[in-house]
Amino acid sequence: MKVVTLLNEKGGVGKTTLAHAIACGLAIRGHRVLAVDGDPQANLTMGFGQSPSPAFYDLIVREAPFNETLLYIDAENYKVPSEDVKGFVYLIPSNKETRTISQNTDNVLAVRQRLTELEDEIDVVVFDTSPTPSLLHASIYLATDYLLFPVELEYYSFAGLGSSIGHRNGFSRQKKSLGLGDIEVMGIIPNKYRPNTLEHQENLEKLQAQFKGLVWQVLPQRIIWSEAAARKRSVFNYAPDSAATEDAWQIVKNVERVLQRV
Ligand SMILES: Nc1ncnc2c1ncn2[C@@H]1O[C@H](COP(=O)(O)OP(=O)(O)OP(=O)(O)O)[C@@H](O)[C@H]1O
Numbered sequence: 403m404k405v406v407t408l409l410n411e412k413g414g415v416g417k418t419t420l421a422h423a424i425a426c427g428l429a430i431r432g433h434r435v436l437a438v439d440g441d442p443q444a445n446l447t448m449g450f451g452q453s454p455s456p457a458f459y460d461l462i463v464r465e466a467p468f469n470e471t472l473l474y475i476d477a478e479n480y481k482v483p484s485e486d487v488k489g490f491v492y493l494i495p496s497n498k499e500t501r502t503i504s505q506n507t508d509n510v511l512a513v514r515q516r517l518t519e520l521e522d523e524i525d526v527v528v529f530d531t532s533p534t535p536s537l538l539h540a541s542i543y544l545a546t547d548y549l550l551f552p553v554e555l556e557y558y559s560f561a562g563l564g565s566s567i568g569h570r571n572g573f574s575r576q577k578k579s580l581g582l583g584d585i586e587v588m589g590i591i592p593n594k595y596r597p598n599t600l601e602h603q604e605n606l607e608k609l610q611a612q613f614k615g616l617v618w619q620v621l622p623q624r625i626i627w628s629e630a631a632a633r634k635r636s637v638f639n640y641a642p643d644s645a646a647t648e649d650a651w652q653i654v655k656n657v658e659r660v661l662q663r664v
C-alpha cells in the first residue's frame with residue numbers, strides 16, 4: 403500500500419480535482435483505491451456524490467471500525483462508459499469535524515496506524531487535504547509516501563508551494579527518524595495553464611528552472627473539469643474522448659509509473 407497526498411497550502415489549485423481524477427483513473431485501471439477526504443470543506447466527499455459525514459473524524463478520534471467509516475463508490479459515475487472497471491474506490495468522507503481531529507487526539511501517528519490496517523486490502527491511498535495548514539497535516543504527512551503538488555502559474559500559488567515544500571522537508575526528516583521512510587515529492591503539476599498568457603509561460607519556466615524533473619506536463623485550463631465536477635462525475639465518465647481526459651490519463655499513468663518504481 404502506498405499513500406499519495408495532494409497538497410498545496412494555497413486554495414483552488416486543483417488538489418480535490420486531481421485527487422478525484424487520480425483515484426478514479428487508478429481504479430479504472432485495476433488498482434484497489436482508498437480515497438480519503440482530509441479537508442473539512444468535504445469537496446472530495448461531494449465530488450463522489452456523497453454527503454459530508456464525520457467518518458474521518460470517527461476513524462481517527464473515536465477509533466471507529468472501517469466498516470462504519472468506509473463508503474464503497476459505485477463505478478457508474480466514474481467509469482469509462484461501456485467499459486468495466488477493474489479495481490475499486492472506497493471513500494472515507496469528511497465534514498467540518500475534520501477540523502477538530504488534531505485537538506482531540508494526541509497521537510500524531512494515528513492516521514498512519516489506521517491506514518496500515520488496510521495494508522492487504524488497498525493498493526493506493528489518495529489523500530485530499532485542506533489548504534489551511536494544521537496539526538492534522540502533520541499526521542497526514544507522517545502517513546504519506548508521496549506528495550503531489552498542483553500549482554497554478556500565479557505568484558501566490560508559488561508562495562504556497564514554497565511553504566508546503568518547506569514543511570515537507572521537516573516532516574520527511576521526522577518520518578525518517580521514526581524509521582518510517584521518506585516523504586518523496588512525486589511531482590508538481592502546473593494546473594489551469596493558459597498557453598497564451600505571458601505570465602503563465604514565464605512562471606512555468608521559473609518553475610522548471612527551480613524544480614527541474616519534478617515538474618510534470620502542464621494541465622491546461624479546460625471547462626470539462628468544472629462541468630464534470632458539477633455533475634459529480636469523473637472526466638473519464640463525463641467526456642471520455644476529450645482533451646481534458648487525455649491529460650487526466652497522462653497524470654494517472656505518471657502516478658502509476660512512480661508507484662511501480664518501488
Ligand atoms: N485544469 C482545470 N481547468 C479548469 N478548471 C479547473 C482545472 N483544475 C481545477 N479546476 C477547477 O478549479 C476549481 C478549484 O479546484 P479544486 O477544488 O480542485 O482546488 P483545491 O486545491 O482542492 O481547492 P481548496 O484548496 O479550496 O480545497 C474547481 O472549480 C475545479 O473544477
Ligand SMILES: [Mg+2]
Binds near residue numbers: 417418419445530531
Ligand atoms: Mg479541495
